[in-house]
Amino acid sequence: MGPPIDVSIALVALAPFLAAVMAPIVQRFVGSAAGWILAVIPASIFLFLASFIEPVTHGEVVRASLSWVPIQQLSLSFLIDGLSLMFAMTISGIGTLIIIYAGAYLAGHEHQGRFLGFMMAFMGAMLGLVLADNMLALFTFWELTSVSSFMLIGFDHYRQAARRAATQALVITNFGGLALLFGAVLMHQLSGSWDMSAIRVGDLQLDAHPLYGLVLALFLIAAFTKSAQFPLHFWLPNAMEAPTPVSAFLHSATMVQAGVYLLARMSPVLGGTDMWTVLLMSFGGVTLLWGAFAALKQTDLKQMLAQTTIASLGLLVMLIGYGNEAAIAAMVVYFIAHAFYKAGFFMLAGVIDHEAGTREITALGGLARAMPVSFVAAVLAGIAMVGLPLTVAYLAKEEMYLALQYGGWNLVATVTMVLGNALLGAVGIAVAVKPFLGPKVETPKHAHEGPLGLIAGPAILGIAGVAVALPTDWFGHDVMVPAASAILGEQIESHLTLALNFTSPLLWLSIATWLLALGAFLVLSRARSALRRIDDTVGYSFDAAFDVFMFGLIRGAGALTRFLHHGRLEIYLVVVFTGMALALLVPLFSMNGLEALMPPEALGDWRAVISWPDLTSYEWVVVSIAVIGLVALVVAQNRLVAILSLGVQGVAVAMLFLLFGAPDLSFTQFMVEILSVVILTLVMTRLRLDERDHRPFEDALRDGTIALLCGFGVAATLMTIIAGNFDSSLADFFLETSVPIAHGHNIVNVILVDYRGFDTLGEIAVVMTAGLAILALIRGRRSVAGTTITPPRDPANSEGVKG
Amino acid sequence: MDYAIAALIGLFITVGVYFLLSRSVIRMLLGVSVFGNAVNLLIFVGGRLTREVPPIVPPDLYQAEGAVANPLPQALVLTAIVIGFAMFSFLLVLAFRAYQSLDADNTDNMRLAEPVGGCRPPLSY
Numbered sequence A: 001m002g003p004p005i006d007v008s009i010a011l012v013a014l015a016p017f018l019a020a021v022m023a024p025i026v027q028r029f030v031g032s033a034a035g036w037i038l039a040v041i042p043a044s045i046f047l048f049l050a051s052f053i054e055p056v057t058h059g060e061v062v063r064a065s066l067s068w069v070p071i072q073q074l075s076l077s078f079l080i081d082g083l084s085l086m087f088a089m090t091i092s093g094i095g096t097l098i099i100i101y102a103g104a105y106l107a108g109h110e111h112q113g114r115f116l117g118f119m120m121a122f123m124g125a126m127l128g129l130v131l132a133d134n135m136l137a138l139f140t141f142w143e144l145t146s147v148s149s150f151m152l153i154g155f156d157h158y159r160q161a162a163r164r165a166a167t168q169a170l171v172i173t174n175f176g177g178l179a180l181l182f183g184a185v186l187m188h189q190l191s192g193s194w195d196m197s198a199i200r201v202g203d204l205q206l207d208a209h210p211l212y213g214l215v216l217a218l219f220l221i222a223a224f225t226k227s228a229q230f231p232l233h234f235w236l237p238n239a240m241e242a243p244t245p246v247s248a249f250l251h252s253a254t255m256v257q258a259g260v261y262l263l264a265r266m267s268p269v270l271g272g273t274d275m276w277t278v279l280l281m282s283f284g285g286v287t288l289l290w291g292a293f294a295a296l297k298q299t300d301l302k303q304m305l306a307q308t309t310i311a312s313l314g315l316l317v318m319l320i321g322y323g324n325e326a327a328i329a330a331m332v333v334y335f336i337a338h339a340f341y342k343a344g345f346f347m348l349a350g351v352i353d354h355e356a357g358t359r360e361i362t363a364l365g366g367l368a369r370a371m372p373v374s375f376v377a378a379v380l381a382g383i384a385m386v387g388l389p390l391t392v393a394y395l396a397k398e399e400m401y402l403a404l405q406y407g408g409w410n411l412v413a414t415v416t417m418v419l420g421n422a423l424l425g426a427v428g429i430a431v432a433v434k435p436f437l438g439p440k441v442e443t444p445k446h447a448h449e450g451p452l453g454l455i456a457g458p459a460i461l462g463i464a465g466v467a468v469a470l471p472t473d474w475f476g477h478d479v480m481v482p483a484a485s486a487i488l489g490e491q492i493e494s495h496l497t498l499a500l501n502f503t504s505p506l507l508w509l510s511i512a513t514w515l516l517a518l519g520a521f522l523v524l525s526r527a528r529s530a531l532r533r534i535d536d537t538v539g540y541s542f543d544a545a546f547d548v549f550m551f552g553l554i555r556g557a558g559a560l561t562r563f564l565h566h567g568r569l570e571i572y573l574v575v576v577f578t579g580m581a582l583a584l585l586v587p588l589f590s591m592n593g594l595e596a597l598m599p600p601e602a603l604g605d606w607r608a609v610i611s612w613p614d615l616t617s618y619e620w621v622v623v624s625i626a627v628i629g630l631v632a633l634v635v636a637q638n639r640l641v642a643i644l645s646l647g648v649q650g651v652a653v654a655m656l657f658l659l660f661g662a663p664d665l666s667f668t669q670f671m672v673e674i675l676s677v678v679i680l681t682l683v684m685t686r687l688r689l690d691e692r693d694h695r696p697f698e699d700a701l702r703d704g705t706i707a708l709l710c711g712f713g714v715a716a717t718l719m720t721i722i723a724g725n726f727d728s729s730l731a732d733f734f735l736e737t738s739v740p741i742a743h744g745h746n747i748v749n750v751i752l753v754d755y756r757g758f759d760t761l762g763e764i765a766v767v768m769t770a771g772l773a774i775l776a777l778i779r780g781r782r783s784v785a786g787t788t789i790t791p792p793r794d795p796a797n798s799e800g801v802k803g
Numbered sequence B: 001m002d003y004a005i006a007a008l009i010g011l012f013i014t015v016g017v018y019f020l021l022s023r024s025v026i027r028m029l030l031g032v033s034v035f036g037n038a039v040n041l042l043i044f045v046g047g048r049l050t051r052e053v054p055p056i057v058p059p060d061l062y063q064a065e066g067a068v069a070n071p072l073p074q075a076l077v078l079t080a081i082v083i084g085f086a087m088f089s090f091l092l093v094l095a096f097r098a099y100q101s102l103d104a105d106n107t108d109n110m111r112l113a114e115p116v117g118g119c120r121p122p123l124s125y
Helices: A005-038 A040-050 A053-057 A082-105 A112-131 A135-153 A160-191 A196-201 A212-226 A235-241 A244-253 A257-270 A274-297 A301-322 A325-356 A372-386 A392-406 A411-433 A452-467 A472-488 A505-522 A524-538 A542-564 A569-590 A593-597 A617-635 A639-659 A663-684 A697-723 A729-742 A747-755 A757-785 A795-802 B002-020 B025-046 B071-102
Strands: A062-069 A074-080
Touching (some): A005 A040, A005 A452, A040 A082, A040 A112, A053 A082, A053 A472, A082 A257, A082 A325, A135 A244, A160 A235, A160 A257, A160 A542, A196 A257, A235 A244, A244 A301, A257 A274, A274 A411, A274 A524, A301 A411, A325 A411, A325 A452, A372 A392, A392 A505, A411 A505, A505 A524, A569 A593, A617 A639, A639 A663, A663 B025, A663 B071, A747 A757, B025 B071
């Protein structure tokens, strides 16, 4: 037996991350053969997952749980059922081919190791996403796919278009990620569980809950942004700025399917309502037609494929929204078929680009002789995209039309699906046939067949698109049924068949689709110019709207920053001290602090409240000295008087310390004040400053008001503190233990050097730092101005003061 | 007696804040000094006042007898005075250097780091 099932399932999600760290190192040692070596990891994950087909077919659900944040009852729980197994095997299977492909595609690129690392990290995130049962884990992996997608789209970061596409994808998918987080938290609040499996089987009647609409909207935003549904679809075509392996992997078969996965996962909880059906079918239907028509407009192979990906995602969303048994079965089969042919097509587009030097479909032709294997793979992918018999895609299409039959041939849905499928088929024929047949067109590079690493992927996927469908019973029973049952929450039967039944309306609908596809292919170039003319007349695109939005955001942020961060120190301080006054006064009034000081019933008789303070005569003298010092400071007419007044108030403070039993404080304060006065006198007399305070009257009024409010607030707060009870336990502790355990009779000194020794160490460090900073300032000045000044006394000297 | 000192602290704070709100750096420095004194007194009075009996245990005794001053605020304030002075010295030299380099004592004229109008964010990707 290998490691326990918990650990090995977690490893499925974590191993690619470890490989991501290793990828650059591997690449450095073996060069572009790194693709073949690193592909071992997804390949072994694929084989490991294949061992679960057997139990999952029998309706088993494999769970694994690792403790994550035990205090919050959070665990990193994984779950393998038919749905997650299908996704995980698609990811790891296609991932294997893509990693091999990427090794050959970017051979000799200076950052190939980094690229492979990002790809592996993405694969880990994606596997974690589909295997996670915990919604927070799902969210974490969801965001990780967005981040790795950002890194991969912006891989050619020296191009502005790549940076823009990466930012756009990140902004849009992260917006959806936030919605997912809110939705997950809300779902947790309603159901009491973070585990999606527990929520599915729980007795949560969400569709009757008043918050159902909000939860649904949040999850739909998450899914629609990730799966590029109209009107948030525009990031996906721009993501084609990424190197082709990324487009083949992330933006066709896996990452963009995360939204579809989420919808399928949540359909037992959120689905089955009218709102669900209408929203999904309308957004999916519009996306299907929008993407299909947009694909006709393009001439770049990757752009054509990207637009059809949008269309296919719309189709999948539409099927989930339809929600009947056949629709879900069709969604499962179509997902697999699409992954096969779309990833294959993207890789072929990369091969053509790599070998012929262009991706413009109008500049390509007659490559079949030079690239025979690619041609065969393209034809296989093409017949799958059209949905001809003997392919997985044919099964998918039959199942789709069966769903329409179950749904009573809803006219809008039928027309949308047939038209969408036909247009996708037309693009499929164009991509498969146009570059390879017809007259030979001169290409920028002399075309020849790509190396094994490049053509292995498309060839295998093209064959798989047919080979998997041939054992129809096995495919239906072992692949489609477990996944569809997991989505529906009940066991269903497979009725997939490759046999052609000419009495069935389904087949005639399929034949109509094929004929339409052929027709659309034949008028493709005329349709393209017509559609482009329409585009030119409209002159507006969602893509441009994104720029307007982003720049508006940046301008708004700039304006807000300039408003808050205006650079006028005086205003900053006004804000700070107004805040201080409010913080002091608001609690004082709102929490009855003033009534405690001055009971309202005693207000009439102020003599009872305010008595003459019981200060001794010499204490009165010291207080008066302080007041005189402060007043003299304010009214001082020249700077020497001001400095002396500063000294006077400082000395008064020192005397207060002395009178109230603090000789150490008093001594230190005397020293500090004397030094301050001396240094200030030395420095200030060197400056040619305005003698007086020249603030305008309104400023003086404003500052004076704020200052008075602050002063009143502090005094009143302190009085309420004094009026309260005093907890002397700390003071008593020091008084009692100073001699017995610290062997010191001067308790203040004992506290400083013993009980709070580290604090004193910190204090000395501060003083030293200030001294060093002063030294640096003075040195710096010397080297600049070449003159000398008398350095102020080193404040570190004051250490001696404390004894 | 505590109330009278509390009122005095209010006066200290008022003068300190008033000076800190000035635009002249040197006057702000005076404000820092006064404000620091006010806060030190605040902590001191917060621990309650006791007249004339310092927290010192007589040499032949194990514990102080009778009411003595609260030692804890004294220890805190002692640290604060020293740090306050270090800070004051640093600010003084900084103000002096700023005056020499920028030829300005008025904070309105010190806009080297934050120029008037602020900077505009780049509008591109």
